[in-house]
Amino acid sequence: MMNLYFLMTALFMGMAALIAADAALTSFTLLPWFNGLRWLRVHFITLGAVTEALFGLLPLVVAIRAGLPRPTFRWDIWLTLNLGLLTLLVGIPIINQSLIFAGGMLIFVATMLLLWQLRGMQRETPAATAAGDGRKFYIAGLSYFLVGIIVGTGLWLGWSDWLHIQVPIEVHIHANNWGLMSLVFAGLLVDMYPTWAKRPLAWPRSITPIFWMLTIGALGLILGPWVKSNWFSVPGIILFLAATFWLLLNVIKPLWGDKATWLQPGIWHLVTAYFWILAPVLVAPLIILGVPGFPGAGVEQNAPQALIYGWVLQFSYAFIPYFFYRLFLPNEPARLGGSWLSLLTGHLGGFFLWASIFLAVYHNVLHGLAYFFWTISLIPITLLLWRIMRHGLHLLDERSGVVIEIVET
Ligand code: HEM
Numbered sequence: 001m002m003n004l005y006f007l008m009t010a011l012f013m014g015m016a017a018l019i020a021a022d023a024a025l026t027s028f029t030l031l032p033w034f035n036g037l038r039w040l041r042v043h044f045i046t047l048g049a050v051t052e053a054l055f056g057l058l059p060l061v062v063a064i065r066a067g068l069p070r071p072t073f074r075w076d077i078w079l080t081l082n083l084g085l086l087t088l089l090v091g092i093p094i095i096n097q098s099l100i101f102a103g104g105m106l107i108f109v110a111t112m113l114l115l116w117q118l119r120g121m122q123r124e125t126p127a128a129t130a131a132g133d134g135r136k137f138y139i140a141g142l143s144y145f146l147v148g149i150i151v152g153t154g155l156w157l158g159w160s161d162w163l164h165i166q167v168p169i170e171v172h173i174h175a176n177n178w179g180l181m182s183l184v185f186a187g188l189l190v191d192m193y194p195t196w197a198k199r200p201l202a203w204p205r206s207i208t209p210i211f212w213m214l215t216i217g218a219l220g221l222i223l224g225p226w227v228k229s230n231w232f233s234v235p236g237i238i239l240f241l242a243a244t245f246w247l248l249l250n251v252i253k254p255l256w257g258d259k260a261t262w263l264q265p266g267i268w269h270l271v272t273a274y275f276w277i278l279a280p281v282l283v284a285p286l287i288i289l290g291v292p293g294f295p296g297a298g299v300e301q302n303a304p305q306a307l308i309y310g311w312v313l314q315f316s317y318a319f320i321p322y323f324f325y326r327l328f329l330p331n332e333p334a335r336l337g338g339s340w341l342s343l344l345t346g347h348l349g350g351f352f353l354w355a356s357i358f359l360a361v362y363h364n365v366l367h368g369l370a371y372f373f374w375t376i377s378l379i380p381i382t383l384l385l386w387r388i389m390r391h392g393l394h395l396l397d398e399r400s401g402v403v404i405e406i407v408e409t
Helices: 003-027 037-066 075-091 097-120 126-130 135-154 168-197 204-227 230-255 265-272 275-288 296-328 340-358 360-408
Strands: none
Touching: 003 037, 003 075, 003 296, 003 360, 037 075, 037 097, 037 135, 037 168, 037 296, 075 097, 097 135, 135 168, 135 204, 168 204, 168 230, 168 265, 168 296, 204 230, 230 265, 230 275, 265 296, 265 340, 275 296, 275 340, 296 340, 296 360, 340 360
C-alpha cells in the first residue's frame, strides 16, 4: 500500500501552507516571531512533502520503467523515514542533541534501505531497455542525500569540525538541493516526460552526458564550500548550469509551437520553476567578487528559501498531484497539478523575496508579501491533494464494502 507516503505528503503540504502563513503574519508583525520555526518552514517542504513523496513513488517509477511487477510496500522504510522525521521535528526546534542524532540516523537508514531496494531493481525484460532511465539519477541523488543528512545532522553536533567542513550549512544545502533534488527531478523528467508531454525528449542520447554533468557538477558544488575553494565551486556551477540548460532544452524544444500544451499550467510550473535556480547563480559572482554595496549577507540568508519555495515547491506543484491521480484515482486520466493562480503567486513570492533582499528599508513588508503569495499558492494545491485522496479513499471504502457484502452472502 504505497498510499501511506502520500497521506503524509498531503499532511505536510498542509503544514507547509500554515507555516508560510505564519511567516507572512510575523513579517507584518501581526504575530510574534516563533523561534525555531525557520527550520520547520523549509523542511516541511523538503523533507515532509517532497522527500516523503519521492520515497513513495521512486520504487514505483523504477519498477514500471524496468518492466517489473509493482513492488511490495516496505514498512521498514516507511517507519524509519517517518519516525526519523517526527523525531527531527521535535528535536531541531528545541536543539536537543540526542533527538537530532536519532532523527538524522533514522532518515539515513531509511535512505540506505531505499537505495538498496532501487539498486536491486534491475531491468528484466529486454523491451524495457528502450524506456527512460531515471534510475541512475535517483541512485546518485539519494547518495548525495546521505551526505546532506550527515552534514545536516552534524550542524548542531559539532561534526563539521571533525569533518573539516569550512562552510557546513552551504555543504548541507548544496548536497540536498543540487545533489538530491536536482538529480531526482532530472530523473523524473527523463522517466515521465514521454507520458506528460506525449512525445519523447528532444535528444534522448543526451541523457547520459547530462547525468554525468549534473553528478560531477553537484560534487563540485559540495566540495567548494567544504574546502572553501572556488576551484571546485566554479567548474561545479558551470557543469551544473550547462547540464540544466541542456535538459530544459530537451523538454522545451519538442513542445515549441504546440499551443495546446502551453495552455496547461502544470508544464509552465515544471519549466519556469527553474528560473529560481538561476537567480542565486546569477548573483553569485557579485558575492564572490565582494562588490561594494551588494547585500551579500542578505542573499546568503534569504536565497535558500527562494530556492525551496520558487523551485523545489513549484516543480512539486506539478508532479506530486500527478502521482496522486495515478495512485488514488487510477481509472481517471492523470494530469500535472497547478493552476494559473498557483503559477502566478508562486512566482510573485520569489519576486518579492528577492526584492526584500535589495530594498532593505522595506524588508519586512516585502518579506511578508513573499510569504503571503506563497501561502496563496500552496492552498489550492493542498486542497487538490486532499480532494484526490478523499475521493480515492472513498472509492476504496465503497469497494471494500462490496467485498464485505460478497463475503457475507
Ligand atoms: C535528515 C535530513 C536533514 C537534516 C537533519 C537537516 C538539518 C538542517 C539544519 C540543522 C539546518 C540549519 C538550520 C539553521 O541554521 O537554523 C538546515 C538548514 C537547511 N536545510 Fe536541512 N536538513 C535535512 C534535510 C534537508 C533537505 C532534504 C533539504 C532539501 C533541499 C534541506 C535544505 C535546507 C535548507 C535550504 C536550509 C537553509 C534554511 C534557511 O536558511 O532558512 N535540508 N537543515
